[in-house]
Amino acid sequence: MASLSRKNFSILIVLVFVAIILSRLFFLQIIQGERYHRISKNNFLKEVLVPSPRGDILDRFGRKIAISKPIINLYMKVNVSEEETRIKDFLTNKLNLDERTLKKIKFEKSPYISKRILLKKDLDINLIYQLEPYIDEFESLELLIDYLRVYPYGEVGAHKIGYLRTNDKRDLIYGSFLSSRSGASGLEKKYDTVLQGRLGAKFLLVDNQGKEIEGDEDSAVAIETKSGKNISLTVDIELEKLIYEAFGKLNGAAMVHDISSGEILALVSKPSFDPNLFAQPISNKNWKQLNSDETRPFMDRALLASYPPGSIIKIITATAALEEKVITKDTKLHCPGSINIGGRRFRDWLKGGHGTINVEQAIIGSSDVFFYQVGLKLGIKRYSNWLEKFRIGHSTKLPFAQNAGTVPNQKFIKKYLKGKFYPGDMANVSIGQGYLTLNVVQASVMTSIIASNGYVPSLHIVKKNESLKNEKIEIRESTLKTVQKGLLGVINDKKGTGGYARDDGKLAGKTGTAQVISKDARQYGYGKFRNHGWFTAYYPYDNPKIVISVFAEHGSSGGAAGGPIIKKIVRYYKANYIKEKKKKDI
């Protein structure tokens, strides 16, 4: 290089490039010229679209919650000029297309050169055999593989999985492909960029008969097809199915999570909708039906609604009172059937009252009068502080839209109650009525904190490789022991309110019954005016593994409605998880 001067070196480089360009021109225009001339005259370049499947959504054991099923559709290219009548005749003879589809058959010079019209979806294999010989006669017709989204478990867990909708941007360019649909809600939306594949396009050189010339250098890939990626959830879909069915005629929500890992094993809301309806453009009839349903199937009762917690909040009332030293574990209070607060009579759910009891007994029997008194001593400032420590009023990090509920803290009182908070309000809040609302996820977090001796679970639903750190709340051991013993008694003590869930004596939990409107409505006792039932529990007592929370909408009482569901969940867990571990140990 050094021997070449700047001048000569530069000129040499230029000449080399010019030589390359000229020889390439010679190759294209002289050697291949005739061929390209032919191609340019007849447009023997055929564009083939290659739809790509959306990624699967799998449960913790690899069971399929959402999959892409290949189907074969018949499409028509818009930018081809062929006789419309000939095509229409052929299609009506072979396919019985309806009027609406027939009207769509129209050739046009569209700026979207690749655009296709979908003529018939999911052709039967026999029909394909019949059609295939004829299809080559028409330049505009083609059979393409597309992918239909299928949710084998249908309604179960549909709120969090979500559903699909039309991808207008892609459809404008390519026409309607089911595999192009994008997530409209839930995980399908949140993870759309991961799940969504890319529709590819190839260009093939074809001969006079429309057959591909194989291995031609100009048959090129213009846009590479890319399949969507799978995502694996922590959920056990069979458990969700069991819970969904266990609700029977009731509506509501339930969550099961692993205490130490924070993995959600089940998150169910009922009633639900079938996401399969949205795998293709939903029919007007179905859409109207879903929207006019009085039970509001789109409403996610696990995350997007919040309800008064009823007596399950006594877990926090008791903890706060013990921690703030308002009472000790041995403090005994007299609990008749009612108590006078600010001139109003506040009743206990148990007509005759509970007698003189300590905090553990108050939890077991779910005494209202005991916690009215404790709550009044505690005061709203210290109480709301503890509610927030237990994450009530805060959204979790789960990838869903959430209703965080309300905590009557100083801010809330100032903003909505003009700064006035009466002793009667305090009494109500301390038994989970009034201005306090939460959802089933928050109830589970609360129970999880007690069960794990103070750790806030890092809830997640998409499998993670690294283990997450759990934040710790400082609660004294004696407090935790007292509350935990109370929770064990709720289910296993004779006086406990959770007897419906009693089984092997290792379940601990708390029931709750939340009034829907006012006390006066209670007398109606049915339908819309029935109380909501709550049940939150952990298992097993000596070495807590899972937390289960059940919310039964208008379920009357938490124990009666939630108890049997929880019992089924625990039995399933014992059969499928604990045994498994034992096998591994051996």
Place this chain on the structure above:
Amino acid sequence: MTLVDLWRRPEFKIIFAGFFIMTLSFINLLFIEDVPFSKSYAFRQIFWIFIALAMMLVIRNLRPKVIKDLSIPIYVISIILLVVVLFFGQKISGAKSWIKFGNLISFQPSEFAKIAFIFIIAKFYSELGAYSKSFIVKYILGALLLVPPFILIIIQPDFGSGFMLLLVSLSIIFTFSYNRGILIGIFLVFSIVSVPVWNNYLKDYQKERIINFINPEKDPRGHGYNAIQSKIAIGSGKLVGKGFGNSSQGRFRFLPEKHTDFAFSVWAEQTGLVGSAFLIFLFSFIVVYPLTFLNQIKDHFLQVLLFGMCSYFFFHFVINICMTLGIFPVVGIPIVMFSYGGSSLLCASIALSVISLIIAEYRDYNQLGV
């Protein structure tokens, strides 16, 4: 003085060749679309060609010394224009790179920045470079001058122009540095290191981001389609072409860029190997002829300036044509003077007249027998 006399003077040969290319571009554009002449690209191109000729006349009357004094103001103005376009620019096909005056006239500062950078780097090498032969001064300071225009162009984002700027400046640095070995070394180390980093340490989405950064998808159908259509158009021209107005590929199936990025494809289809080889001859003449004077030029500034201008023409035409021929991947770079575009015509006319001025200063009359 007759035209023949003018042609015999070397400094005018370049001007003639440039004007020739501009005329061919006008003819080419004339047959690309079916719209009234007053609304066509051809009409706007001829308007710009006249402005370009006027510009050449003005610059041809300057003294080389004046050009040297103008280098710094030109550079500063180019940076100011690049900043202005960021705030007041018009967005066309995704990039905010146009300043618009009325309906007819719009100006692209990034085109001007490429020319302006050649001036400043020439001045830098001739003055600072003469005092210091140190490695740091040569590379680091030279690169520092490149940073402001480069970044301003990349954030528009006009990757084609940014890439061009980089190529032109690298070719200058490479040719006029004293340590070519070190430069080659850096280049080699970079390429050796980048391959395993690309393969092992980057995640898929990061790679995709980088690829999108270098080659943003303007066309939803993908570049593969353009590339194939371009090859078919060129190939189908055969030896003498289909004749003007008969470009089936260009007229009907081609894409938005047929008047800019793929202007050569349409030309090759209409005029065949004969026409395209002639165009390539004109372009290589503009690059090679001035280079033959390189060793005669004693003024360091003018030497670097001449080389830079040649390199400006060279990269535009080689990369664009190689792209249309399917040798290089599709990157949005037009050919100067031949593609439609007022700003690039003006900049090319500056480059042509500067080359012409320098040749006039150092031509060897003895060779001509005058």
